[in-house]
Amino acid sequence: MLKSLRVQNYALIQQLEIEFEKDFSTLTGETGAGKSILLGALSLVLGSRADSSSISIQSDKCIVEAIFDIHSYNLESFFKENDLDFENETVIRREILNTGKSRAFVNDTPVNLPILKDLATKLIDIHSQHENLELNSNAFQLKVLDSAAKTKEILSVYKDLFKEYKGELQQIERLKEEAQKAETDYDYNLFQLNQLNEVKLEEIDLEGLESELTILNNAEEIQQNLGVCFSYLSEGEINLLDQLKSSKQSLERIRSYYPMADSFIQRIDSAFIDLKDISSEIEQSISSLEYNPERAIELKEMVDSIYTLLHKHKAETINELLERKKSFQEKVNTRELYTLEIEQLEKTHTQTTDELTTIASQLTDKRNQATQVFTERIVAQLSGLGMPHAAFKVEVSTDEAFNDTGCDRVSFLFSANKNQSVQNISKIASGGEISRLMLSIKAILSENTALPTIIFDEIDSGVSGEIADKMADIMKQMAANMQVISITHLPQIAARGMNHYKVFKIENNHTVSTHIQRLNPEERVVEIARMLSGKDISKEAIENAKTLILS
Numbered sequence: 365m366l367k368s369l370r371v372q373n374y375a376l377i378q379q380l381e382i383e384f385e386k387d388f389s390t391l392t393g394e395t396g397a398g399k400s401i402l403l404g405a406l407s408l409v410l411g412s413r414a415d416s417s418s419i420s421i422q423s424d425k426c427i428v429e430a431i432f433d434i435h436s437y438n439l440e441s442f443f444k445e446n447d448l449d450f451e452n453e454t455v456i457r458r459e460i461l462n463t464g465k466s467r468a469f470v471n472d473t474p475v476n477l478p479i480l481k482d483l484a485t486k487l488i489d490i491h492s493q494h495e496n497l498e499l500n501s502n503a504f505q506l507k508v509l510d511s512a513a514k515t516k517e518i519l520s521v522y523k524d525l526f527k528e529y530k531g532e533l534q535q536i537e538r539l540k541e542e543a544q545k546a547e548t549d550y551d552y553n554l555f556q557l558n559q560l561n562e563v564k565l566e567e568i569d570l571e572g573l574e575s576e577l578t579i580l581n582n583a584e585e586i587q588q589n590l591g592v593c594f595s596y597l598s599e600g601e602i603n604l605l606d607q608l609k610s611s612k613q614s615l616e617r618i619r620s621y622y623p624m625a626d627s628f629i630q631r632i633d634s635a636f637i638d639l640k641d642i643s644s645e646i647e648q649s650i651s652s653l654e655y656n657p658e659r660a661i662e663l664k665e666m667v668d669s670i671y672t673l674l675h676k677h678k679a680e681t682i683n684e685l686l687e688r689k690k691s692f693q694e695k696v697n698t699r700e701l702y703t704l705e706i707e708q709l710e711k712t713h714t715q716t717t718d719e720l721t722t723i724a725s726q727l728t729d730k731r732n733q734a735t736q737v738f739t740e741r742i743v744a745q746l747s748g749l750g751m752p753h754a755a756f757k758v759e760v761s762t763d764e765a766f767n768d769t770g771c772d773r774v775s776f777l778f779s780a781n782k783n784q785s786v787q788n789i790s791k792i793a794s795g796g797e798i799s800r801l802m803l804s805i806k807a808i809l810s811e812n813t814a815l816p817t818i819i820f821d822e823i824d825s826g827v828s829g830e831i832a833d834k835m836a837d838i839m840k841q842m843a844a845n846m847q848v849i850s851i852t853h854l855p856q857i858a859a860r861g862m863n864h865y866k867v868f869k870i871e872n873n874h875t876v877s878t879h880i881q882r883l884n885p886e887e888r889v890v891e892i893a894r895m896l897s898g899k900d901i902s903k904e905a906i907e908n909a910k911t912l913i914l915s
Contacts, residue, residue: 388843390861398878411481513734543702745804796826859912
């Protein structure tokens with residue numbers, strides 16, 4: 365339940381603190397006193413959108429703080445899931461800066477607005493004139509019926525499965541699009557792969573091919589120079605090998621008396637052997653080297669094709685070309701993989717669809733089963749609210765397509781008068797009839813909802829007299845299970861509250877401020893008398909007020 369509210373620098377409220385009681389409370393005040401401002405401030409701590417224009421002039425920020433007693437509402441798991449400290453008396457605070465930014469806190473822990481709104485739905489329901497319009501909404505009507513049918517658990521299971529269902533559909537669609545693209549690109553990828561396969565990249569030594577081609581293209585010049593070198597080494601009249609032999613013979617003549625000669629002879633022998641090997645290899649190279657125009661053409665075509673592929677695929681090395689080849693191979697193989705993956709996912713999706721169909725059918729059954737009792741109770745409530753000939757009907761129609769809440773569409777049909785056929789609420793219901801119908805719905809829902817607090821913002825619009833008494837009775841009955849606060853302009857309802865609060869304005873030095881106070885018995889009599897007779901309160905109004913309070 366809402367225990368207290370503190371507001372600072374919000375609209376016409378400079379400073380306001382008020383404590384609330386359990387049971388049934390009423391809140392009154394003259395038109396323009398600031399009842400809507402007070403409700404707006406409370407809405408801020410429940411996650412409503414902040415607006416810097418709501419800050420009092422010459423203030424840096426406004427603060428709204430509400431304390432809720434939540435010890436008996438099993439909210440520990442919510443606090444744990446959102447990493448919040450659970451307290452039996454939980455404090456929610458909202459701060460709005462004049463820059464337009466806002467901050468929210470739950471027990472001094474910063475929270476974002478989605479968490480704050482989620483928590484608010486578990487703490488309080490503010491019923492405003494706007495919500496009367498929601499009664500025309502099929503989504504709201506379905507929500508009402510679900511509450512009466514107690515579908516919360518099965519609906520939660522359905523929503524989790526529906527999320528899987530939509531995810532599978534999206535994945536199948538994505539895979540089919542990718543498969544279509546793979547099919548479209550298949551011929552291109554296969555052509556590129558075959559072209560790279562023809563070159564046999566794994567066996568190619570590009571540097572070796574280029575070297576061989578260079579040698580073939582320069583074979584004549586290479587042979588000529590090798591021949592000259594061979595002649596110098598071993599074939600000429602004065603060749604190097606013969607000269608080394610002569611040099612060795614000269615050294616051998618002096619070795620007996622010149623010890624250093626042995627070292628020179630050994631070195632000449634070593635050089636002779638190396639040069640003879642070189643001469644032999646050059647001779648073999650000359651004999652093996654032969655210009656082969658066919659081989660040169662073949663090599664040139666191979667080298668040119670490789671460079672064409674390198675340029676085409678923006679690669680610099682054979683290894684990079686091999687990576688491109690691998691990529692094309694994977695893309696070619698992907699077409700078949702997509703088919704298998706789509707088939708498997710569609711099989712899984714069929715199972716999900718079957719499960720979803722079963723649960724949706726169970727939801728439909730629960731809703732249909734609840735309609736009769738719900739309808740009877742609504743009609744009974746309306747009869748007690750001065751509408752003895754009212755007719756009410758709930759239509760549940762089922763579609764084949766799944767949506768967030770199942771396959772059902774719910775429509776409330778209503779007739780206020782005898783022998784009048786039921787029609788859509790928006791077509792025939794007046795403001796007063798809508799108010800009574802909505803209160804009847806809220807009263808029934810309150811029995812199935814573990815909501816600590818409900819605030820009615822002039823739900824009595826369009827009614828008066830005896831009907832107002834009946835509405836007050838219903839709200840008082842609701843207060844046996846929850847805290848009920850009614851913002852009202854009717855003295856009949858104001859008089860039924862266990863606690864009475866008054867909102868009023870004070871004008872001082874060209875400033876206007878809104879205040880609220882809890883009325884004592886004497887003040888309450890005067891306030892209800894004002895509501896009965898206006899500013900000029902008569903003795904008769906005072907007596908009538910006392911009678912209303914005691915009734």
